[in-house]
Amino acid sequence: MWWQWIVERIALGLHIPDGFLHAPVALLWWLPTVIAVGIAARAARQSLDERAVPLMGVMAAFIFAAQMINVPIAGGTSGHLLGGVFAALVLGPWAGMVVMTSVIALQAILFQDGGIVAMGANIFNMGIATAAIGGWLARPLLIRNGVLTANRLWIAIVAAGAGWLSVMAAAALTSAQLVLSDLPAAIVFPAMLSVHAIIGIGEGLITAAAVVFLASTRPDLLQATPPSGPVMTRIAAIGVVIAAVITAFAPLASPDPDGLERVAEDAGFITRATDAPYQLLPDYTIPWLGETPLSTIIAGLVGVAVLIGLIWGMSRLLRTQPPARS
Amino acid sequence: MADTATAEPTAADDGRVKTWLALGFIFTLAWLPAGAWDALIMAALALWFVIGWKRIGLWMIWRRSLIAWPFALAALTLAIARPGAPVFQFTIGGQAITATDAGMVAAATVMAKSWLSVQAMLTLIATTHFSELLTALAALRLPPVLILILGMAYRYLFILQEEALRMLRARDSRSASIPGQPAGRNLFWRATITGRMVGTLFIRAYERSERIYAAMLARGYDGRPVTATQPPLRPTDYFALIGGGIVCVSLIVIAYI
Incomplete structure (x- = not known):
């Protein structure tokens, strides 16, 4: 497909530059990011105390450097690690979020890889969502009561699955933000998700190999970080991820969100475009608004509101904990 | 790259002022609507004036700003996405694709905003040491x-x-590998x-x-941040901030009137 080439150029990085997101969309995504990073910075500091700064600073530099280690794929192209799941698996979800936030901020400031206004969205997609998947979905499956499971194959499968899922979640979130900013859903979603279904395989394989390597050489490092918070926090956090993914898919719920789909229908390739696995919510519309672009945007905003509510709830849950610092 | 900044004429300017102005400029650009050409041109002229005035090197900034172009291609999809009067039509793989006037305006706006934002950031980091940047962010109440x-x-x-x-x-x-083939x-x-x-x-x-x-x-680290107290802003810093603020506000006003 001709457009796949175009989207592939952008998709490899996932970093949204400035100018692409409508200002309200960009600012709206700053909100959950600021809340999540605020909680994460506090939680990581509580569990690591004064060790937090040197450990997480060097870990951010590590993720940056690890992204340079490429896998040759074919014909001169190569893939590399995103790192969110790996960071959360070895450091825990909160520290993973702080580390990924630092990485994305440095990339935007020093190398113009991703925008400044769009940084809230970029941190959420590549830092918060990926670390949540690694820390709250994969980590409890591998480490029970502070002991790492002995089954290497299981470690590889869980790490690979989480790595793949994290790239897909980041791609879906990025697509949703672009679609909310009027880029055509019928192009952005299939292109981004299909390209990242392949990129995600690389992420999954590298993450699995790295975690299995650590399990066989330094399992103490994987078990060293404190277990993630109480059960309710975990449930709330997984809820945030689910809400984020639902938000990502919400704009597609409106059957006629933009001009291109009309064109696609006229040209007869609409069936091909909707064959992607995103028909999770085929009847989702805002009933009193009908099938208008406004309805699509409101649907997205409702999803974001749900997400913010969940994060707010999570912050409330955290606040009721007694302070861990002595 | 930031270490060479000491020799630049901008090194005397307060890092906080430079950072805040750059961030303010980028946030202003984000609010400009599609087709706000007069505001975009004025924003570009304002930025290029500062680059020329401070002898940063417009050519260097432009060359480095090429990094933004791969993603800018994604903006082209806007040209065929917006409903509007058809401008031209082409066929790829048996599919007729129509670019509309409103779509092309939206795509060009996104590219211009993206390019100007990258230039503003490049101007900032070409003249500001990273530690000054962090001081400016700390003053904005980052944790x-x-x-x-x-x-x-x-x-x-x-x-x-x-x-x-x-x-x-x-x-x-x-x-060892055969040329053109990945090793392993x-x-x-x-x-x-x-x-x-x-x-x-x-x-x-x-x-x-x-x-x-x-x-x-x-060395006596106990978890508390040790930060040097910052000198207060000078009158010239306030003039720069007020001047930059006026430019940003007038860009918004021009764009929406």
């Missing part, structure tokens, strides 16, 4: 822990990158090797952080 972690990450960024480059060089020298067995095997390199680098970085922590403790 001190985050500022310290960012500073630590920047300090060890290049050391760990060099570590990674050494590992890559070692891998290249071990792996299948993709699965190559990804496994890469994963082990990542794991090795992680262990080295983790142990390095432990040594750094021990060294910090030995």
Whole structure:
């Protein structure tokens, strides 16, 4: 497909530059990011105390450097690690979020890889969502009561699955933000998700190999970080991820969100475009608004509101904990 | 690159003022609607005037701003996405695709905003040391822990990158390959090797952080940030901030009137 080439150029990085997101969309995504990073910075500091700064600073530099280690794929192209799941698996979800936030901020400031206004969205997609998947979905499956499971194959499968899922979640979130900013859903979603279904395989394989390597050489490092918070926090956090993914898919719920789909229908390739696995919510519309672009945007905003509510709830849950610092 | 800034004419300017002005400029650009050409042209002229006035080198900024172009291609999809009067039509793979006037205006606006934002950021980092940037962010009430972690990450960024480059060089020298073909067995095997390199680098970085922590403790670190008090802003700094603020506000006003 001709457009796949175009989207592939952008998709490899996932970093949204400035100018692409409508200002309200960009600012709206700053909100959950600021809340999540605020909680994460506090939680990581509580569990690591004064060790937090040197450990997480060097870990951010590590993720940056690890992204340079490429896998040759074919014909001169190569893939590399995103790192969110790996960071959360070895450091825990909160520290993973702080580390990924630092990485994305440095990339935007020093190398113009991703925008400044769009940084809230970029941190959420590549830092918060990926670390949540690694820390709250994969980590409890591998480490029970502070002991790492002995089954290497299981470690590889869980790490690979989480790595793949994290790239897909980041791609879906990025697509949703672009679609909310009027880029055509019928192009952005299939292109981004299909390209990242392949990129995600690389992420999954590298993450699995790295975690299995650590399990066989330094399992103490994987078990060293404190277990993630109480059960309710975990449930709330997984809820945030689910809400984020639902938000990502919400704009597609409106059957006629933009001009291109009309064109696609006229040209007869609409069936091909909707064959992607995103028909999770085929009847989702805002009933009193009908099938208008406004309805699509409101649907997205409702999803974001749900997400913010969940994060707010999570912050409330955290606040009721007694302070861990002595 | 930031270390050369001491010789630049802008080095005398307060880092906080430069950072806030750059951020304000980029946030202003984000609010400009599609087709606000007069505001966009004025924004570009204002930015280029500062670049020329401070002798930063417009050509250098433009050359570095090329980094933004791959993503800008995605903006082209806007040209065929917006409903409007058709401008031209072409067929790819048996599919008729129509570019509309409203769509092309939207695509061009996104590209212009993206390009100007990147130039503003490049201008900032070409003239401002990273530590000054962190001071400016700290003054904007970012959590001190985050500022310290960012500073630590920047300090060890290049050391760990060099570590990674050494590992890559070692891998290249071990792996003979036919030109044009990737070395090693299948993709699965190559990804496994890469994963082990990542794991090795992680262990080295983790142990390095432990040594750094021990060294910090030995120098009396107790978890509290030690920051130098910043000198108050000078009158010229206030003039610059007010001038920049007026430019930003008038850009918005021009765009929406």
